Structure formats: C-alpha cells, structure tokens
Amino acid sequence: MLPSQRGTPPRPLDRLNRATEQAARSELLRCCGSRRWASRLAAHRPYPDTQSLLAAADEASYDLSAEDIGEALAGEAANGGPEHLLAPTGRPGVLAAHTALRAALAKYESEFGHTFVICLDELPPAERLDGMLAALGRRLYATQDEERAVTADELRRLARGRLLRLVVRDVTVGSPSVPD
Template identity: 55%
Template sequence: MTHSGSTSRTLPATRGRTAATLPAAARPFHRRHAVLRSPLTASQEPPLSSRPDRRPPGLDRLNAAPLSDALDQLLACCACPEWAARIAAHRPYPDLGSLLAAADEAAYDLSPAALTAALAAESAPRLPPGSPGPPAAAHTALSAAYSAYESRFGHAFVICLDAFDPSRRLDQLLAAVRTRLALAPEDERALAADELRALVRGRLARALARPGTRSDSPYVPV
C-alpha cells in the first residue's frame, strides 16, 4: 500500500475554537511557530522534512527491511509500538512526503493510552554542551520550569526545535514552557501531541537521509 498527499486535521482539544481565541502556545503548530520561531539565516538549510518530494537513501532500505528491523528504526523516532506497527504495515512508501503524511496520520489516530506512553518516553530538550550565550542562571531557570511542567502534566516538556534559530533556543524554550504551564491540561496535551508529531517528522527525515546514524532531533534526546 502506498501513500500520497498530506493530511490536515483539527486538534481534538481545540475543535470549535478559532486560532485567534486560543492562547498563543495552544494554536496549531504551523501558525504558532510562525510567531515563535526566529527567521533562519541565509546559510541555514531548511529542515529535511520540508522537502517531501525527495527520495532519501534510507527509504528503500526501510521499505525492504524485515518487519523487526523496520520496527526498530521506527521506534527510534517515536517510542510507540502502535504507531510503529502501523507505519511498518503500510510499506512501501514512494517518497519522503508519503511516509511523513502516513506518520502524521498514524500519530493523530493514536489511542489515548498510546499517546500517553509516547509522551512519557520523551525527554525535555536540552542545549548542546558548551554552547555559548546565556548565563548559568538561565539554564537553572529552564531546569526549574521543566520540573514544574512535569509535575503539572506528568511528562517531560515536548517541543520541536528543528527550525529555531540556534542563538535564541534558550529564550524560546523558557518562553514556551512558561506559557504552556498556564494552559489547561487538555489544551496542553493537544499541543504536546502536535509537537511530538513535528519531532517525529524530523527524526524520520534525518534517519532516512543518513542511514545508520541516530535520528534524534537536534538537542532533543529520544
């Protein structure tokens, strides 16, 4: 079975509400990040997942892999057996866009228990060791915000950093986690699921572009 096109669906927790009436951090991913993200510099290449017509070198390998090997590769991108099994079962995929569309659809359709397990498997984003910039106090504040978030929502703070300007990642993280701490649990769960889908897209694209390397989103350990 092959896949084509992309999916566009309304977040369950925000149905019946327009983006303008939602808190900034609870707006749909593509609209909200247009505000939160700083423009990329001219030298920065756009994320691999933004070029869905590509046929990355690892795609044929994923399509032809034994089921157990395919599941291992997919679970490294999203630690949800339900999601990985569905993606593996629908192979082969003709191009990256088809795979990413299927990944989004499968993530949207996760059962509540499967989504809870997938979010629980994530770790909060971290900055690269030794990165220049903000003082240690800012990193301490970020750690405290992470702890408060996990205590309130029961899982690590999940956010996709793939298209953020590296020089402003810490500021963006602090602003995002503080804003999202104020959300109602149902709104934050929908937003965290949205961010998880973005993370998975990036991990899949990187894993297929560079077979044999880790698929982690930058500074976001799986």
C-alpha cells in the same frame, strides 16, 4: 544490473522499505516511542517517496490514543527529556537560563504529570534555549486539555523531523533537498 545503475547508491527510503518488519519497527520507534505508531508505519511499507512516509506518519500521529501518547512520552523521558536538546553555548547568562529551565521543567512535570516535549528543529541552535523557555512559559498556563493537544502535536512534529533525518542520513552532506 544496468551499467548506468552500477555504483548508484540506493535511495535513502529504500533502506526503510526493505528492512524486515522488526528492524523497521525498531528504527521507527526511535522516531516516536509509541509501538502502535511504529507498527502502523512499518506495516504500510513500501513508501514510494518521503512525502508519502511523512503523510502516513502524520495520520498515525493523529490517531494516537492517550495510552499511545503516554508511551511516546515515556520514551522521550527515557531519552533525557528536552534538556538533552540544548548544548552549552558559552553565552553570558546561559547557566542562569539552564537553572530557570530546570525549574520550569520540574513545575511543568508536576503540573501535567509528564515530561515536556517540544520540537526545536526550526530554530538555530543558539536560539533553542530561549525558544524552549518561551514555550514553557506559555504552556505552563494551558489547561490540561489544551496542553494535551499541544503535546500530541509536538510529538508529531518531533517524529516528522526524526523520520526526515532517518531517511536522509545516508545522503551526501550538503544535499540541497530532501530525496524522493
């Protein structure tokens, strides 16, 4: 090891790249519950940079079959569905909004036969409840085919956000950019 490398922490993507196939698949399954998706990403390692990983994840997401999407949706439901994304804010009317949300989620599941998925990464926490309610309101009027496409895209967006958090979780808090 060169003196300039001593004490240099590994790049966050190195941990995923160097993991065993089984360990990598296990980590990747936390990002998207499709075994085929996780196996595909694990098999294509090593990734030279984060953007390459995200591109591979997008490609794998676009190739998911209806069965793969169903498997990923089952994983989302097992993780608590969309309500776990929302923390109580103490704002007036939040209890009523959560009640409305539960009713809309039940209607959605009855209509489409699966849990509602949405990526709220771009919204500040204080806006997530309203964002989820607005999206639910729009998506309840979609056709089965329209909603299937939106659901697949939301799963893709969720997986991207989770991958980013996976590869940057060892980076010092407050780092101004994504590594690699």
